[in-house]
Amino acid sequence: MPASQWSPSAERILRTAARLFAVHGYSATSTRDIAAAVGVQQPAIYKHFAAKDDILAALVKLGLERPLAVAASLEVVAAPAAVKLHRWLRESLQHLLDSPYVLASILTTPELERDRFAAERALIEQLERQVTDMITQGLREGDVRPINPVTGARLVLVLFDAMALPEFAVSPPEIIDFAFTALLNDPSHLPELQHQADSLPLP
Amino acid sequence: MPASQWSPSAERILRTAARLFAVHGYSATSTRDIAAAVGVQQPAIYKHFAAKDDILAALVKLGLERPLAVAASLEVVAAPAAVKLHRWLRESLQHLLDSPYVLASILTTPELERDRFAAERALIEQLERQVTDMITQGLREGDVRPINPVTGARLVLVLFDAMALPEFAVSPPEIIDFAFTALLNDPSHLPELQHQADSLPLP
DNA sequence: GTCTATATCGGGATAGAC
DNA sequence: GTCTATCCCGATATAGAC
Numbered sequence A, B: 001m002p003a004s005q006w007s008p009s010a011e012r013i014l015r016t017a018a019r020l021f022a023v024h025g026y027s028a029t030s031t032r033d034i035a036a037a038v039g040v041q042q043p044a045i046y047k048h049f050a051a052k053d054d055i056l057a058a059l060v061k062l063g064l065e066r067p068l069a070v071a072a073s074l075e076v077v078a079a080p081a082a083v084k085l086h087r088w089l090r091e092s093l094q095h096l097l098d099s100p101y102v103l104a105s106i107l108t109t110p111e112l113e114r115d116r117f118a119a120e121r122a123l124i125e126q127l128e129r130q131v132t133d134m135i136t137q138g139l140r141e142g143d144v145r146p147i148n149p150v151t152g153a154r155l156v157l158v159l160f161d162a163m164a165l166p167e168f169a170v171s172p173p174e175i176i177d178f179a180f181t182a183l184l185n186d187p188s189h190l191p192e193l194q195h196q197a198d199s200l201p202l203p
Numbered sequence C: 001g002t003c004t005a006t007a008t009c010g011g012g013a014t015a016g017a018c
Numbered sequence D: 001g002t003c004t005a006t007c008c009c010g011a012t013a014t015a016g017a018c
Helices: A008-024 A031-038 A042-047 A052-075 A081-098 A115-140 A149-163 A172-183 A187-198 B008-024 B031-038 B042-047 B052-075 B081-098 B115-140 B149-163 B172-183 B187-198
Strands: none
Touching: A008 A031, A008 A052, A031 A042, A052 A081, A052 A115, A081 A115, A081 A149, A081 A172, A081 A187, A115 A149, A149 A172, A149 B149, A149 B172, A172 A187, A172 B149, A172 B172, B008 B031, B008 B052, B031 B042, B052 B081, B052 B115, B081 B115, B081 B149, B081 B172, B081 B187, B115 B149, B149 B172, B172 B187
16 A cells, blocks of 8 residues: 555655655755745745655655565465465566656665664564575575575665666566576576465455 | 876875765865865865866766776677677776775766766766777677666776775676676676686786 | 864754745 | 744854954
8 A cells, every 4th residue: 555644745745855865875965956846935844744864764764565565474384485485576666667666776775774764774673584585495495506695685685776876777587687696596496486486364 | 107297286185085085975065165174274175276176077987987998998809799898887987986086886877977077977878888899899799688788887887986985885796797787698607707818818 | 283263054943925 | 724934053164353
Protein backbone atom coordinates (compact mmCIF):
# COMPACT_ATOMS: atom_id res chain seq x y z
CA MET A 1 0.00 0.00 0.00
CA PRO A 2 2.00 3.01 -1.17
CA ALA A 3 1.85 6.14 0.92
CA SER A 4 -1.72 5.51 1.94
CA GLN A 5 -1.12 7.50 5.08
CA TRP A 6 -0.39 10.67 3.11
CA SER A 7 -2.88 13.18 1.82
CA PRO A 8 -2.87 13.91 -1.91
CA SER A 9 -1.10 17.21 -1.31
CA ALA A 10 1.53 15.54 0.83
CA GLU A 11 2.02 12.90 -1.83
CA ARG A 12 2.64 15.55 -4.47
CA ILE A 13 5.27 17.07 -2.22
CA LEU A 14 6.88 13.68 -1.66
CA ARG A 15 6.99 12.84 -5.35
CA THR A 16 8.37 16.23 -6.30
CA ALA A 17 10.92 16.28 -3.50
CA ALA A 18 12.09 12.77 -4.34
CA ARG A 19 12.81 13.75 -7.93
CA LEU A 20 14.68 16.88 -6.91
CA PHE A 21 16.64 15.10 -4.18
CA ALA A 22 17.63 12.39 -6.64
CA VAL A 23 18.86 14.83 -9.27
CA HIS A 24 20.43 17.59 -7.20
CA GLY A 25 20.95 15.98 -3.81
CA TYR A 26 19.13 16.49 -0.54
CA SER A 27 21.08 19.44 0.86
CA ALA A 28 21.28 21.13 -2.51
CA THR A 29 17.49 21.11 -2.83
CA SER A 30 15.75 23.90 -0.91
CA THR A 31 12.20 23.86 0.36
CA ARG A 32 11.66 26.76 -2.02
CA ASP A 33 12.76 24.54 -4.93
CA ILE A 34 10.26 21.89 -3.85
CA ALA A 35 7.46 24.40 -3.40
CA ALA A 36 8.12 25.98 -6.78
CA ALA A 37 8.05 22.61 -8.52
CA VAL A 38 4.83 21.72 -6.73
CA GLY A 39 3.35 25.10 -7.58
CA VAL A 40 2.85 26.54 -4.12
CA GLN A 41 4.65 29.00 -1.88
CA GLN A 42 7.41 27.77 0.36
CA PRO A 43 5.60 27.90 3.74
CA ALA A 44 2.80 25.70 2.36
CA ILE A 45 5.17 22.75 2.69
CA TYR A 46 5.13 23.12 6.46
CA LYS A 47 1.43 22.39 6.73
CA HIS A 48 2.26 18.85 5.59
CA PHE A 49 5.70 18.28 7.04
CA ALA A 50 7.04 19.83 10.22
CA ALA A 51 10.56 19.95 8.79
CA LYS A 52 12.45 19.30 5.59
CA ASP A 53 14.16 16.34 7.26
CA ASP A 54 10.76 14.71 7.72
CA ILE A 55 10.30 14.62 3.95
CA LEU A 56 13.52 12.67 3.49
CA ALA A 57 12.63 10.34 6.35
CA ALA A 58 9.22 9.67 4.81
CA LEU A 59 10.81 8.88 1.44
CA VAL A 60 13.25 6.41 2.95
CA LYS A 61 10.39 4.63 4.71
CA LEU A 62 8.33 4.57 1.52
CA GLY A 63 11.24 3.09 -0.39
CA LEU A 64 12.06 0.40 2.13
CA GLU A 65 8.62 -0.65 3.37
CA ARG A 66 7.98 -3.06 0.56
CA PRO A 67 11.47 -4.59 0.22
CA LEU A 68 11.47 -5.15 3.99
CA ALA A 69 7.99 -6.64 4.01
CA VAL A 70 8.73 -8.91 1.06
CA ALA A 71 11.93 -10.15 2.68
CA ALA A 72 10.14 -10.76 5.96
CA SER A 73 7.31 -12.73 4.38
CA LEU A 74 9.76 -14.77 2.32
CA GLU A 75 11.56 -15.79 5.48
CA VAL A 76 8.80 -18.23 6.38
CA VAL A 77 8.30 -19.60 2.87
CA ALA A 78 9.65 -23.10 2.26
CA ALA A 79 11.89 -22.69 -0.76
CA PRO A 80 15.59 -22.55 -1.62
CA ALA A 81 17.14 -19.30 -0.43
CA ALA A 82 18.45 -18.54 -3.92
CA VAL A 83 14.89 -18.67 -5.23
CA LYS A 84 13.68 -16.37 -2.47
CA LEU A 85 16.55 -13.96 -3.08
CA HIS A 86 15.66 -13.83 -6.74
CA ARG A 87 12.04 -13.05 -6.01
CA TRP A 88 13.00 -10.46 -3.43
CA LEU A 89 15.35 -8.73 -5.84
CA ARG A 90 12.78 -8.63 -8.59
CA GLU A 91 10.05 -7.27 -6.33
CA SER A 92 12.32 -4.65 -4.82
CA LEU A 93 13.76 -3.38 -8.07
CA GLN A 94 10.33 -3.24 -9.63
CA HIS A 95 8.99 -1.40 -6.61
CA LEU A 96 11.63 1.28 -6.88
CA LEU A 97 11.12 1.53 -10.62
CA ASP A 98 7.34 1.81 -10.44
CA SER A 99 7.34 4.15 -7.52
CA PRO A 100 6.45 7.72 -8.33
CA TYR A 101 9.06 8.44 -5.74
CA VAL A 102 12.52 8.24 -7.25
CA LEU A 103 14.14 6.42 -4.42
CA ALA A 104 17.21 4.43 -5.34
CA SER A 105 19.72 7.25 -4.93
CA ILE A 106 17.84 8.65 -1.94
CA LEU A 107 18.64 5.49 0.00
CA THR A 108 22.35 6.18 -0.33
CA THR A 109 22.35 9.91 0.30
CA PRO A 110 25.12 10.80 2.75
CA GLU A 111 22.86 13.05 4.78
CA LEU A 112 21.33 9.91 6.26
CA GLU A 113 24.47 9.61 8.38
CA ARG A 114 23.17 12.40 10.60
CA ASP A 115 21.77 11.45 14.00
CA ARG A 116 18.34 12.61 12.95
CA PHE A 117 18.14 9.70 10.56
CA ALA A 118 19.26 6.92 12.90
CA ALA A 119 15.86 5.22 12.57
CA GLU A 120 16.06 5.30 8.79
CA ARG A 121 19.58 3.91 8.84
CA ALA A 122 18.33 1.11 11.06
CA LEU A 123 15.83 0.15 8.35
CA ILE A 124 18.59 0.00 5.77
CA GLU A 125 20.73 -2.12 8.06
CA GLN A 126 17.82 -4.44 8.68
CA LEU A 127 17.42 -4.92 4.95
CA GLU A 128 21.14 -5.60 4.62
CA ARG A 129 20.81 -8.29 7.26
CA GLN A 130 17.87 -9.89 5.51
CA VAL A 131 19.78 -10.05 2.23
CA THR A 132 22.88 -11.30 4.01
CA ASP A 133 20.83 -14.06 5.62
CA MET A 134 19.43 -15.17 2.26
CA ILE A 135 22.93 -15.34 0.79
CA THR A 136 24.24 -17.23 3.82
CA GLN A 137 21.42 -19.74 3.48
CA GLY A 138 22.02 -20.04 -0.26
CA LEU A 139 25.64 -20.78 0.49
CA ARG A 140 24.68 -23.58 2.88
CA GLU A 141 22.31 -25.01 0.32
CA GLY A 142 25.07 -24.99 -2.28
CA ASP A 143 23.42 -22.66 -4.77
CA VAL A 144 25.56 -19.64 -4.00
CA ARG A 145 29.23 -19.81 -4.76
CA PRO A 146 31.81 -19.07 -2.03
CA ILE A 147 31.57 -15.42 -1.07
CA ASN A 148 31.47 -13.43 2.12
CA PRO A 149 27.71 -12.99 2.61
CA VAL A 150 28.08 -9.43 3.88
CA THR A 151 30.16 -8.59 0.82
CA GLY A 152 27.63 -10.28 -1.43
CA ALA A 153 24.75 -8.36 0.09
CA ARG A 154 26.58 -5.06 -0.25
CA LEU A 155 27.41 -5.71 -3.89
CA VAL A 156 23.85 -6.69 -4.70
CA LEU A 157 22.54 -3.58 -2.97
CA VAL A 158 24.91 -1.15 -4.69
CA LEU A 159 23.59 -2.45 -8.00
CA PHE A 160 20.32 -0.68 -7.14
CA ASP A 161 22.07 2.59 -7.89
CA ALA A 162 22.38 1.57 -11.53
CA MET A 163 18.65 2.23 -11.83
CA ALA A 164 19.07 5.75 -10.54
CA LEU A 165 21.76 6.97 -12.85
CA PRO A 166 21.17 9.94 -15.14
CA GLU A 167 20.26 9.27 -18.73
CA PHE A 168 19.24 5.73 -19.55
CA ALA A 169 19.06 3.53 -16.53
CA VAL A 170 19.74 -0.16 -16.29
CA SER A 171 16.57 -2.29 -16.14
CA PRO A 172 15.67 -4.70 -13.32
CA PRO A 173 16.12 -7.85 -15.47
CA GLU A 174 19.60 -6.73 -16.45
CA ILE A 175 20.51 -6.15 -12.81
CA ILE A 176 19.06 -9.50 -11.75
CA ASP A 177 20.94 -11.28 -14.50
CA PHE A 178 24.22 -9.62 -13.56
CA ALA A 179 23.80 -10.23 -9.85
CA PHE A 180 22.82 -13.88 -10.12
CA THR A 181 25.46 -14.72 -12.67
CA ALA A 182 27.96 -13.35 -10.16
CA LEU A 183 26.41 -15.14 -7.19
CA LEU A 184 25.41 -18.61 -8.37
CA ASN A 185 27.61 -21.67 -8.44
CA ASP A 186 25.90 -22.73 -11.63
CA PRO A 187 24.37 -19.83 -13.59
CA SER A 188 22.81 -22.29 -16.03
CA HIS A 189 20.20 -22.89 -13.32
CA LEU A 190 19.12 -19.27 -13.59
CA PRO A 191 16.10 -19.77 -15.90
CA GLU A 192 14.75 -22.60 -13.73
CA LEU A 193 15.41 -20.55 -10.61
CA GLN A 194 13.63 -17.60 -12.17
CA HIS A 195 10.62 -19.78 -12.90
CA GLN A 196 10.49 -21.06 -9.31
CA ALA A 197 10.84 -17.52 -8.00
CA ASP A 198 7.85 -16.38 -10.02
CA SER A 199 5.68 -19.11 -8.52
CA LEU A 200 6.51 -18.25 -4.91
CA PRO A 201 3.45 -17.23 -2.92
CA LEU A 202 3.54 -13.68 -1.62
CA PRO A 203 0.78 -12.38 0.65
CA MET B 1 51.70 11.62 -10.28
CA PRO B 2 49.09 12.38 -7.66
CA ALA B 3 48.31 16.01 -6.95
CA SER B 4 51.81 17.14 -7.82
CA GLN B 5 50.41 20.45 -8.89
CA TRP B 6 49.08 21.22 -5.41
CA SER B 7 50.98 22.80 -2.56
CA PRO B 8 51.16 20.87 0.71
CA SER B 9 48.56 23.16 2.26
CA ALA B 10 46.22 22.71 -0.69
CA GLU B 11 46.69 18.95 -0.46
CA ARG B 12 45.70 18.95 3.19
CA ILE B 13 42.56 20.84 2.27
CA LEU B 14 41.80 18.39 -0.53
CA ARG B 15 42.30 15.34 1.66
CA THR B 16 40.20 16.77 4.46
CA ALA B 17 37.44 18.00 2.18
CA ALA B 18 37.29 14.65 0.40
CA ARG B 19 36.72 12.81 3.64
CA LEU B 20 34.01 15.23 4.76
CA PHE B 21 32.30 15.26 1.37
CA ALA B 22 32.27 11.48 1.34
CA VAL B 23 30.74 11.18 4.78
CA HIS B 24 28.32 14.09 4.90
CA GLY B 25 27.90 15.04 1.25
CA TYR B 26 29.19 18.03 -0.66
CA SER B 27 26.44 20.55 0.03
CA ALA B 28 26.13 19.47 3.64
CA THR B 29 29.83 20.21 4.23
CA SER B 30 30.61 23.88 4.82
CA THR B 31 33.91 25.59 4.19
CA ARG B 32 33.94 26.18 7.94
CA ASP B 33 33.77 22.43 8.51
CA ILE B 34 36.71 21.91 6.19
CA ALA B 35 38.74 24.71 7.76
CA ALA B 36 38.03 23.44 11.27
CA ALA B 37 39.12 19.93 10.36
CA VAL B 38 42.28 21.29 8.74
CA GLY B 39 42.94 23.51 11.73
CA VAL B 40 42.71 26.95 10.15
CA GLN B 41 40.14 29.71 9.94
CA GLN B 42 37.54 29.59 7.21
CA PRO B 43 38.89 32.34 4.92
CA ALA B 44 42.28 30.61 4.76
CA ILE B 45 40.73 28.12 2.35
CA TYR B 46 40.30 30.86 -0.21
CA LYS B 47 44.03 31.46 -0.57
CA HIS B 48 44.24 27.99 -2.12
CA PHE B 49 40.91 27.66 -3.89
CA ALA B 50 38.90 30.52 -5.36
CA ALA B 51 35.64 28.79 -4.56
CA LYS B 52 34.29 25.73 -2.77
CA ASP B 53 33.25 24.30 -6.14
CA ASP B 54 36.88 24.30 -7.22
CA ILE B 55 37.71 21.88 -4.43
CA LEU B 56 35.15 19.39 -5.66
CA ALA B 57 36.31 19.83 -9.25
CA ALA B 58 39.91 19.19 -8.22
CA LEU B 59 38.92 16.02 -6.37
CA VAL B 60 37.04 14.65 -9.36
CA LYS B 61 40.06 15.25 -11.56
CA LEU B 62 42.38 13.63 -9.03
CA GLY B 63 40.16 10.59 -8.84
CA LEU B 64 39.79 10.12 -12.58
CA GLU B 65 43.24 11.05 -13.86
CA ARG B 66 44.72 7.64 -13.27
CA PRO B 67 41.81 5.45 -14.35
CA LEU B 68 41.57 7.52 -17.54
CA ALA B 69 45.30 7.35 -18.20
CA VAL B 70 45.46 3.62 -17.54
CA ALA B 71 42.53 2.98 -19.87
CA ALA B 72 44.09 5.15 -22.56
CA SER B 73 47.46 3.43 -22.40
CA LEU B 74 45.83 -0.01 -22.43
CA GLU B 75 44.05 0.88 -25.64
CA VAL B 76 47.24 0.43 -27.63
CA VAL B 77 48.40 -2.72 -25.86
CA ALA B 78 48.05 -5.95 -27.82
CA ALA B 79 46.09 -8.21 -25.50
CA PRO B 80 42.57 -9.59 -25.10
CA ALA B 81 40.13 -6.91 -24.02
CA ALA B 82 39.02 -8.97 -21.02
CA VAL B 83 42.61 -9.01 -19.80
CA LYS B 84 42.91 -5.27 -20.24
CA LEU B 85 39.61 -4.67 -18.49
CA HIS B 86 40.80 -6.74 -15.56
CA ARG B 87 44.01 -4.81 -15.26
CA TRP B 88 42.18 -1.51 -15.61
CA LEU B 89 39.71 -2.44 -12.88
CA ARG B 90 42.43 -3.52 -10.48
CA GLU B 91 44.49 -0.37 -11.04
CA SER B 92 41.49 1.90 -10.69
CA LEU B 93 40.10 0.31 -7.55
CA GLN B 94 43.53 0.27 -5.97
CA HIS B 95 44.07 3.89 -6.91
CA LEU B 96 40.86 4.95 -5.20
CA LEU B 97 41.66 2.81 -2.18
CA ASP B 98 45.21 4.08 -1.78
CA SER B 99 44.34 7.67 -2.43
CA PRO B 100 44.37 9.90 0.61
CA TYR B 101 41.43 11.46 -1.14
CA VAL B 102 38.30 9.44 -0.47
CA LEU B 103 36.94 9.60 -3.93
CA ALA B 104 34.55 6.80 -4.81
CA SER B 105 31.40 8.42 -3.52
CA ILE B 106 32.53 11.85 -4.65
CA LEU B 107 32.37 10.69 -8.26
CA THR B 108 28.66 10.01 -7.89
CA THR B 109 27.69 13.09 -5.94
CA PRO B 110 24.53 14.63 -7.44
CA GLU B 111 25.92 18.14 -7.28
CA LEU B 112 28.07 17.26 -10.30
CA GLU B 113 24.90 17.65 -12.39
CA ARG B 114 25.23 21.42 -12.08
CA ASP B 115 26.48 23.33 -15.12
CA ARG B 116 29.60 24.33 -13.24
CA PHE B 117 30.76 20.73 -13.37
CA ALA B 118 30.16 20.01 -17.04
CA ALA B 119 33.88 19.44 -17.59
CA GLU B 120 34.05 16.97 -14.73
CA ARG B 121 30.99 15.10 -15.99
CA ALA B 122 32.69 14.89 -19.38
CA LEU B 123 35.61 13.06 -17.76
CA ILE B 124 33.24 10.57 -16.16
CA GLU B 125 31.50 10.01 -19.49
CA GLN B 126 34.82 9.49 -21.20
CA LEU B 127 35.70 6.81 -18.68
CA GLU B 128 32.32 5.16 -19.23
CA ARG B 129 33.06 5.07 -22.94
CA GLN B 130 36.47 3.52 -22.40
CA VAL B 131 35.00 0.78 -20.23
CA THR B 132 32.15 0.27 -22.68
CA ASP B 133 34.67 -0.14 -25.48
CA MET B 134 36.62 -2.77 -23.58
CA ILE B 135 33.44 -4.74 -22.92
CA THR B 136 32.37 -4.44 -26.56
CA GLN B 137 35.75 -5.75 -27.66
CA GLY B 138 35.62 -8.55 -25.11
CA LEU B 139 32.25 -9.52 -26.50
CA ARG B 140 33.64 -9.70 -30.04
CA GLU B 141 36.54 -11.79 -28.82
CA GLY B 142 34.13 -14.19 -27.12
CA ASP B 143 35.37 -13.73 -23.57
CA VAL B 144 32.48 -11.60 -22.38
CA ARG B 145 29.05 -13.16 -22.28
CA PRO B 146 26.13 -11.51 -24.08
CA ILE B 147 25.33 -8.21 -22.41
CA ASN B 148 24.60 -4.68 -23.47
CA PRO B 149 28.08 -3.08 -23.20
CA VAL B 150 26.67 0.18 -21.85
CA THR B 151 24.77 -1.74 -19.21
CA GLY B 152 27.86 -3.77 -18.39
CA ALA B 153 29.98 -0.68 -18.00
CA ARG B 154 27.42 0.98 -15.75
CA LEU B 155 27.15 -2.06 -13.53
CA VAL B 156 30.90 -2.39 -13.23
CA LEU B 157 31.22 1.28 -12.36
CA VAL B 158 28.48 1.29 -9.71
CA LEU B 159 30.39 -1.45 -7.94
CA PHE B 160 33.01 1.19 -7.11
CA ASP B 161 30.58 2.58 -4.59
CA ALA B 162 30.89 -0.60 -2.56
CA MET B 163 34.36 0.61 -1.55
CA ALA B 164 32.95 3.86 -0.23
CA LEU B 165 30.28 2.55 2.05
CA PRO B 166 30.32 3.33 5.76
CA GLU B 167 31.70 0.71 8.11
CA PHE B 168 33.61 -2.10 6.47
CA ALA B 169 34.05 -1.64 2.79
CA VAL B 170 34.33 -4.27 0.12
CA SER B 171 37.90 -4.89 -1.06
CA PRO B 172 39.12 -4.54 -4.67
CA PRO B 173 39.69 -8.31 -5.16
CA GLU B 174 36.13 -9.03 -4.03
CA ILE B 175 34.75 -6.47 -6.46
CA ILE B 176 36.90 -7.79 -9.32
CA ASP B 177 35.82 -11.35 -8.60
CA PHE B 178 32.14 -10.39 -8.52
CA ALA B 179 32.35 -8.28 -11.68
CA PHE B 180 34.23 -10.81 -13.78
CA THR B 181 32.16 -13.75 -12.66
CA ALA B 182 29.16 -11.77 -13.88
CA LEU B 183 30.83 -10.71 -17.14
CA LEU B 184 32.78 -13.70 -18.41
CA ASN B 185 31.45 -16.49 -20.57
CA ASP B 186 33.67 -18.89 -18.69
CA PRO B 187 34.61 -17.72 -15.20
CA SER B 188 36.97 -20.66 -14.81
CA HIS B 189 39.36 -18.66 -16.99
CA LEU B 190 39.52 -15.99 -14.32
CA PRO B 191 42.78 -17.10 -12.61
CA GLU B 192 44.58 -17.35 -15.96
CA LEU B 193 43.11 -14.00 -17.03
CA GLN B 194 44.23 -12.47 -13.76
CA HIS B 195 47.75 -13.73 -14.37
CA GLN B 196 47.85 -12.27 -17.85
CA ALA B 197 46.50 -8.98 -16.58
CA ASP B 198 49.28 -8.72 -14.01
CA SER B 199 51.91 -9.12 -16.74
CA LEU B 200 50.55 -6.38 -18.96
CA PRO B 201 53.02 -3.56 -19.49
CA LEU B 202 51.90 -0.21 -18.15
CA PRO B 203 54.00 2.89 -18.76
C1' DG C 1 49.40 32.95 3.73
C1' DT C 2 46.77 33.38 7.83
C1' DC C 3 44.18 36.23 10.71
C1' DT C 4 39.67 39.28 12.19
C1' DA C 5 35.82 41.51 10.64
C1' DT C 6 32.23 41.81 7.70
C1' DA C 7 29.26 41.99 3.49
C1' DT C 8 25.77 39.52 1.21
C1' DC C 9 22.84 36.09 0.27
C1' DG C 10 19.90 32.06 0.61
C1' DG C 11 17.82 28.58 3.54
C1' DG C 12 14.66 26.69 7.16
C1' DA C 13 11.05 27.84 9.83
C1' DT C 14 7.20 30.76 12.19
C1' DA C 15 3.28 34.33 12.68
C1' DG C 16 -0.87 35.71 11.45
C1' DA C 17 -4.30 37.22 7.86
C1' DC C 18 -7.64 35.15 4.77
C1' DG D 1 -4.44 24.94 3.96
C1' DT D 2 -2.43 28.53 1.37
C1' DC D 3 -0.95 33.13 1.32
C1' DT D 4 2.46 37.37 2.62
C1' DA D 5 5.75 38.97 5.56
C1' DT D 6 9.43 38.15 8.35
C1' DC D 7 12.88 36.20 11.64
C1' DC D 8 17.14 34.14 12.30
C1' DC D 9 20.85 31.72 11.20
C1' DG D 10 24.54 29.75 8.69
C1' DA D 11 26.99 29.78 4.40
C1' DT D 12 30.10 31.65 0.72
C1' DA D 13 33.10 34.98 -0.24
C1' DT D 14 35.77 39.52 0.26
C1' DA D 15 38.56 43.36 2.56
C1' DG D 16 42.33 44.65 4.77
C1' DA D 17 45.65 44.27 8.79
C1' DC D 18 49.69 41.57 10.17
